[in-house]
Amino acid sequence: MKNILLIEDDTILRENTAELLELSSYNVVTAPNGKAGLERAKAFVPDIIICDIMMPELDGYGVLEGLSKYEDTKYIPFIFLSAKTERKDVRKGMDLGADDYITKPFEEEELISAIESRLAKASILQDIRVQETVEAVNEVQDIRNLNDLKNFFDDNGETYKFKQGQTIYEEGQHSNHIYLIEKGLVKCHQFDDQGKDLTTSLYKEDDLFGYASFNQSTTYKETAAAIKETVLLGIPRDEFKTLLSSNHQVTLELIQLLNEDLAGIKSQLLQMAYSSVKKRTAITILKFAEKLGRKPEESIRISRNDLASVAGVATESLIRTLSHFKDLGIIEIEGRNVKVLDVNKLKRIE
Numbered sequence: 001m002k003n004i005l006l007i008e009d010d011t012i013l014r015e016n017t018a019e020l021l022e023l024s025s026y027n028v029v030t031a032p033n034g035k036a037g038l039e040r041a042k043a044f045v046p047d048i049i050i051c052d053i054m055m056p057e058l059d060g061y062g063v064l065e066g067l068s069k070y071e072d073t074k075y076i077p078f079i080f081l082s083a084k085t086e087r088k089d090v091r092k093g094m095d096l097g098a099d100d101y102i103t104k105p106f107e108e109e110e111l112i113s114a115i116e117s118r119l120a121k122a123s124i125l126q127d128i129r130v131q132e133t134v135e136a137v138n139e140v141q142d143i144r145n146l147n148d149l150k151n152f153f154d155d156n157g158e159t160y161k162f163k164q165g166q167t168i169y170e171e172g173q174h175s176n177h178i179y180l181i182e183k184g185l186v187k188c189h190q191f192d193d194q195g196k197d198l199t200t201s202l203y204k205e206d207d208l209f210g211y212a213s214f215n216q217s218t219t220y221k222e223t224a225a226a227i228k229e230t231v232l233l234g235i236p237r238d239e240f241k242t243l244l245s246s247n248h249q250v251t252l253e254l255i256q257l258l259n260e261d262l263a264g265i266k267s268q269l270l271q272m273a274y275s276s277v278k279k280r281t282a283i284t285i286l287k288f289a290e291k292l293g294r295k296p297e298e299s300i301r302i303s304r305n306d307l308a309s310v311a312g313v314a315t316e317s318l319i320r321t322l323s324h325f326k327d328l329g330i331i332e333i334e335g336r337n338v339k340v341l342d343v344n345k346l347k348r349i350e
Contacts (some may be wrong), residue, residue: 001027001048002026002027002028002048002119003026003027003028003044003046003047003048004021004027004028004029004046004047004048004049004050004115005027005029005030005031005040005044005046005048005050005051006018006021006029006030006031006035006040006049006050006051006053007023007026007030007031007034007036007049007050007051007052007055007060008030008031008032008033008035008050008052008055008081008198009052009054009055009056010052011032011244013104014030014032015030015128017050017081017111018030018107019022020111021111021115022175022294023307024112026115029046033055033056033058033346034051034055034056034057034058034059034060034062034063035057035058037049037051037058037063038058038062038066038067039065041063041067041076042070042071042072042073043344044240045076046076047076047077047119047122048076048077048078048079048110048115048118048119048122049063049067049076049077049079049080050079050081050115050268051063051064051078051079051080051081052091053080053082054082054144054178060080060082060159061093061096062092062093064078064096064098065095065096066117068097069293070151070178073165074205075125075126076122076274077099077118077121077122078097078098078099079098079099079100079101079102079114079115079118079121080093080098080100080101080102081102081104081106082101082102082103082104083103083104094347099121100114100117100118102114108246108275113276115334118315122218122255133264138250142248142276143243143247143250143303144247144250145249145250145253146208146250146253147252148199148250149208149243149250150180150206150208151311152235152243153180153233153235154180154182154233154270156235157180157232157233157234157235158233158234158235159182159231159232159233159234160179160228160231160232160233160234161230161231161232162183162225162229162230162231162232163183163229163231164226164227164228164229165225165226165227166223166225166226167223167224167225168186168225168226168230168232169210169213169220169224170223171219171220171221171222171223172219172220172222172312173219174219174220174259175210175219175220175237176237177210177234177235177236177237177238178206178208178209178211178235178237178240179208179209179210179232179233180206180208180209180232180233180234181203181204181205181206181207181208181230181231181232182205182232182233183205183229183230183231183233184205184222184226184227184228184229184231184232185203185204185205185226185228185230186202186207186209186224186225186226186227186228186232187199187201187202187225187228187309187310188201188202188203188205188209188222188223188224189222189223189225189309190222190223191223197311199309199310200222200227201222202227202287202288202310204290209224210224211240211254211334221317225316227303227306228301231272256298268320277313277321278321278324278325278348278349279350280311280313281311281313281318281321281322281325281349282305282325282349283311283337284307284310284311284332285307285338285340285346286306286347287299287310288300288302288306288310288341289340298339299305299334299338299339300337300338301337301338302317302338302340304318304322304336308337322338324342325346325349328345328348329341329342330342330345330346335337
């Protein structure tokens, strides 16, 4: 037996309609106003709600809006019952999410037909939601490694597009998403106490980033920006955390990625501390070529500031070093493009 909540402030109409519905084999709970109706809907969670519009304390529109805020009640089929027949009132009710609109006076057959139709529709939609939930659970369970995880991003991630130089997130902002790079190149960087820009990581296509804070609500420890036009696929941090809780092998592989990132940063810091400006510049050119997916002898288009930031040298020092490499015939410079003419010599720079 289906349960109906009838919200109507007219006592006679409420009692007569409730009796009519009970004779049609429905279990009926009634409420004399919108406020009481909303509370009973939350406690009782009926199969369908029939509600008047003009009522004291809370009108029918307020009831419908209130129901939409709760997971248990937002999908309950809702039929407005009112003497108001103006088109604007019909439109307002339907815009708020009502399933049907019946005007007083009404025929018994009209009301029963509307109830049966809306219950059938609700049953179909519920079956669809259950199926989608099962498919989502199965999809999460099928994630066995990082490659499966990236496929999950491809299928479920929200797309974000950034122009060259545009900031993706800033140090100190709340960590909300984990990203997979579909296209482009991203640098993460920090400013030291003297305001010097230090690039901490470079991420290329098919790399994950932003996951250092996936296990707790915290802020980003660095700023991320697009080095060239970039397309990202983002998954909310909470969803990502839930996904990992069901896939321990993927969690272990992510920990390995974190370790590799830390090792890379350590290596970069050692190079900055002990390598010459020429050595750092040479390594940085080769690193950018790798991240951009280019062979070293192919041209790479990169700003001098970004090269200097990754190398950990002043921009002026980098420009002088590039000019020196050009004079030695190691590289070729055309505007912002750098082309390596002798890879072996560049690798041997000390």
